[in-house]
Amino acid sequence: MVSAGIVGGTGYTGVELLRLLASHPEVELKVITSRSEDGTAVADMFPNLRGRVDLRFTTPDVGALSECDVVFFATPHGVAMKSAGELLERGVKVIDLGADFRIKDIPLWEKWYGMEHTTPELVAEAVYGLPELNRSGIRDARLIACAGCYPTAVSLGYLPLLEQGLIDLRGMIADCKSGVSGAGRAAKVATLMCEVDSSFKAYAAPGHRHLPEIRQNLSRIAGADVPVTFVPHLIPMIRGIHATLYGTVADRNTDLQALFESRYADEPFVDVMPAGAHPETRSVRGGNMCRIAVHRPQGEDTVVILSVIDNLVKGAAGQAVQTMNIMFGLNETAGIDAITVLP
Numbered sequence: 001m002v003s004a005g006i007v008g009g010t011g012y013t014g015v016e017l018l019r020l021l022a023s024h025p026e027v028e029l030k031v032i033t034s035r036s037e038d039g040t041a042v043a044d045m046f047p048n049l050r051g052r053v054d055l056r057f058t059t060p061d062v063g064a065l066s067e068c069d070v071v072f073f074a075t076p077h078g079v080a081m082k083s084a085g086e087l088l089e090r091g092v093k094v095i096d097l098g099a100d101f102r103i104k105d106i107p108l109w110e111k112w113y114g115m116e117h118t119t120p121e122l123v124a125e126a127v128y129g130l131p132e133l134n135r136s137g138i139r140d141a142r143l144i145a146c147a148g149c150y151p152t153a154v155s156l157g158y159l160p161l162l163e164q165g166l167i168d169l170r171g172m173i174a175d176c177k178s179g180v181s182g183a184g185r186a187a188k189v190a191t192l193m194c195e196v197d198s199s200f201k202a203y204a205a206p207g208h209r210h211l212p213e214i215r216q217n218l219s220r221i222a223g224a225d226v227p228v229t230f231v232p233h234l235i236p237m238i239r240g241i242h243a244t245l246y247g248t249v250a251d252r253n254t255d256l257q258a259l260f261e262s263r264y265a266d267e268p269f270v271d272v273m274p275a276g277a278h279p280e281t282r283s284v285r286g287g288n289m290c291r292i293a294v295h296r297p298q299g300e301d302t303v304v305i306l307s308v309i310d311n312l313v314k315g316a317a318g319q320a321v322q323t324m325n326i327m328f329g330l331n332e333t334a335g336i337d338a339i340t341v342l343p
């Protein structure tokens with residue numbers, strides 16, 4: 001059994017980790033932290049875990065966390081970088097769901113995240129946690145920087161075209177929509193029901209923190225700089241990301257459907273839908289699947305890729321469990337292969 005700790009067990013990604021790990025056949029939950037709920041029984045706060053998780057929240061303590069084989073940080077950026085080093089020294093593997101170790105260019109990270117990075121040496125060591133891009137690196141890693149939610153949907157959508165050099169690197173546009181849980185559980189006026197319901201808006205159009213991460217991923221796959229445009233939108237639903245990705249294909253004769261199907265044939269968590277399909281966010285709700293459809297409207301040279309994920313699962317907790325499974329040599333789908341709820 002792999003013993004696991006979670007720092008930030010009361011947030012939306014933390015409780016999603018709890019849900020997945022509580023029924024994982026190879027994991028024993030050992031420590032779950034919350035500073036605000038210290039001493040509260042987990043099952044009292046989250047009744048869906050009654051009878052499944054018999055632990056209380058405790059304040060984060062490196063000593064207690066170092067008794068675990070792996071520690072997940074489901075915390076705001078700036079938290080994991082403070083204690084990851086000490087845990088690694090004590091032989092604990094670390095999986096950060098936040099952004100502390102994702103961007104290799106430290107000044108760029110500091111610019112977008114508005115703080116000084118205290119452990120740049122760990123950024124150099126960290127392996128980016130997107131298995132479809134990086135499975136062999138994850139296998140040998142001690143420290144994982146889980147991919148962000150939007151970057152997951154966008155990178156998986158563009159990946160087959162970039163790998164084959166089939167898309168013009170100029171003019172790529174990622175038009176993305178996210179459910180409100182993407183903003184986390186902390187109270188904010190902008191995410192109140194009265195502010196969000198029956199409305200729809202773009203945000204951060206001039207630049208969002210996921211832009212440098214998306215650009216880093218796409219450039220790595222392409223082997224050249226990819227100056228993508230990324231515009232996120234907030235949509236009145238709780239979970240889900242829908243990415244509509246545009247680009248220009250160089251060769252109109254390539255069978256894009258066959259390309260996507262063959263690239264993802266062996267990937268357990270990417271489902272290429274039949275030609276002409278329109279994946280819905282509800283088809284991935286609560287699950288670790290990314291569903292993709294590829295279109296070339298009217299047979300012209302514009303390609304439109306539709307990519308949907310659950311931001312809290314494939315975009316966060318499920319992806320973190322998938323990387324843990326790979327790191328510990330477990331079945332990659334263990335604990336994250338349940339069929340989702342519809343409707």
Ligand SMILES: NC(=O)C1=CN([C@@H]2O[C@H](COP(=O)(O)OP(=O)(O)OC[C@H]3O[C@@H](n4cnc5c(N)ncnc54)[C@H](OP(=O)(O)O)[C@@H]3O)[C@@H](O)[C@H]2O)C=CC1
Pocket residue numbers: 007008009010011012013014033034035036037060073074075076077079097098099147148149181182183184185186311312315316
């Ligand atoms: N929501 C999403 O869709 C996604 C989120 N992420 C990333 O995952 C991380 C967590 O997100 P989310 O679950 O939404 O966040 P929430 O705001 O919902 O939860 C944050 C959690 O972290 C704890 N926490 C906050 N500050 C500290 C601290 N200084 N030390 C220790 N614990 C702390 C909080 O508990 P307490 O204050 O009681 O200690 C709480 O449990 C973030 O980095 C986010 O960017 C990644 C992908 C998707």
Ligand SMILES: CC(=O)N[C@@H](CCC(=O)OP(=O)(O)O)C(=O)O
Pocket residue numbers: 097098099147148149150178179180181182183184210232234
């Ligand atoms: C709707 C909403 O607010 N979404 C968040 C998504 C970021 C996120 O969830 O964090 P990661 O960087 O760790 O993936 C945002 O736009 O900031």
